[in-house]
Amino acid sequence: MAEAIVELRGANIRQGNRVILEKVDLRIAPGEFVYLVGKTGAGKSSLLKTIYAALPLGGGTGTVAGMALQQLNRRTIPRLRRQLGIIFQDYNLLMDRNVEDNLRFVLAATGWRKGAAQESRIDEVLTAVGLPDRRRSMPHALSGGEQQRIAFARALLNQPKLLIADEVTGNLDPETSREMLSLMRGLATRHGAAILFATHDYSLLQQFQARVVQCADGRVENSHLDV
Structure with a gap:
């Protein structure tokens, strides 16, 4: 089995002293497309921030692009982020x-x-x-x-080895959203990048099928949602 791009085991996701998600197990393989869904406040953004080291890992173990999250510091975080592509809803x-x-x-x-x-x-x-x-x-x-x-x-x-997309279609009309998602999937496939795509737009899941990871009730469930 190829080394995972993302591997979290028993991970706790925290904001300050508050645990947002606990005992998270998540594996993303090279080139894989994964949807991350959940209601507002369910922990999607906190999970993404932990993966790209904007939040420290709050417990358990995790590796991203071969780097241990619990061992990162101010010197090594930039090395991790050079292996990631991050896209935000507000473009930045x-x-x-x-x-x-x-x-x-x-x-x-x-x-x-x-x-x-x-x-x-x-x-x-x-x-x-x-x-x-x-x-x-x-x-x-x-x-x-x-x-x-x-x-x-x-x-x-x-x-990048991993593209992280945080609600990137939230400000786009439905047709442009579909075009954007299709473009991302096509280019990532050609370049061999994995994609973790956070969204609250369940219509996208119906049109482009892939593995679905759901944040709910402080947990992360790996599933294919019935949408």
Whole structure:
């Protein structure tokens, strides 16, 4: 069996002193697509934050991209995040910089030197998300769907082993949501990245079938929901 991209065993997910989820067992294989569902406040975002080390592991054991969560520190957390692509509902684009400079900022922050390699990688990810002509556009000039595609392109820059999507279709209309999910699944499959896709839109689960993980009543259940 291939080494898991995410492996949590008996993990407790905490916010401060409060346990949000307890005894979480979760395994995500390389290239696997997994939905993460649950009501608002059920712990989805806290679980994601623990996986990308914005919250410390509150108990049990966990590895992400081969790195033990309980052993991470300020020096090693950036090494973990270079292996992840994270996409948020509100896009988190730098509104005072054009698309190219948004992408260049991430490349510089993750150790890419200026030059042809940066330029080539920017071209590759913009082409991959279908927006090669938006390189000089400012974020405010883009539609919501285009901004989300740029956020996805940014997440692809370092060829991540795992893409984490936190309610990324929440601000999009249904058709654009389906297009975005289809794009993510297709590109992740071609690049061999796993995807953990948090959503409250159960209609997406009906159209694109995959394993479903549910947060409810302080627990995480691995299942295929009857939706």
